[in-house]
Amino acid sequence: MVVLKRRFVSKELMVMRALHVRTVLTEKETFHYLNLERGLEGEIQFDLLVEGIGEEVYVLNDLLFEVNNSYFQIDSIIISQATVHLFDIKNYQGDCYYELDKLYGVSSKREYKNPIDQLKRSTTLFGQLLQNLGANFLVNPLLIFINPEFTLYQAPMNQPIILPTQVHRLINDLNSTPSKLNDGHKMLAQKLLSLHQTKNPFERIPEYSYDQLQKGIYCRKCKSFMLEVNGYSFVCRHCQEKEKVDSAILRMTKEFELLFPNDKISTNGIYDWCDWGKIGCNKVTISRVLKKNYQSIGTKTGTYYHSI
Ligand SMILES: [Zn+2]
Structure with missing residues (x-):
């Protein structure tokens, strides 16, 4: 098993995490944010199982393609000797039922967007993509319900669904199917990687502005703003988590960069972002951290910093 593309926390989720801490999200936005967290958790669970595959396969995670102006995402692709497996991973919890090609929550009666559709x-779009590449591979799409706490009543037997009780068997099957890869597989993998789109049209990030967001440094563990300085570290008064001051400043600066990619990074800017005055520290510490981790541009009076 060789992972050719790892899974990262998406920019959308990173922004939502920051907004969740620094502003009050609406109910709908919170729902979306928690869905993203849950989705990633499920994918990571799946990745851990895939790591156990001993056969020669390529693993490509989180790919976004565009074919004929249509975008589609695939959570995991596993290229084995005979087959290209496409996995869509759902981390649904609780009880759902399937009726007339639709999926509903048992207690909520809420209709879910049909994951089979x-x-x-x-799969259709991926088939077109392969055709455009002139590649001829057998494609096996599967919908994986990864969460052991999920039950799907009236699950159709003739659909490509893997229920929680079948996930380990699926991995065992992959692991016991002999697979040797050649240059053709490698070329396909490289081609797929090169076609990956980085700008995600499915992103749903609420509008925000600097003034709306709560300033300050928050605990990396429990997200509380109740930090106090203790020597060279911050200590969280809520959960006792300790973090080096430099590390916290850098974390906050990276977050600022993420939320405001068009704004310049300066000592004064980060001083304000961290609400540093309230903590009662001087700007020298911020300036030192920025100098160490960023490339400085400009003169002493108007120094800005760029990512190295
Ligand atoms: Zn804490």
């Missing part, structure tokens, strides 16, 4: 759409 989504997978079918991705």
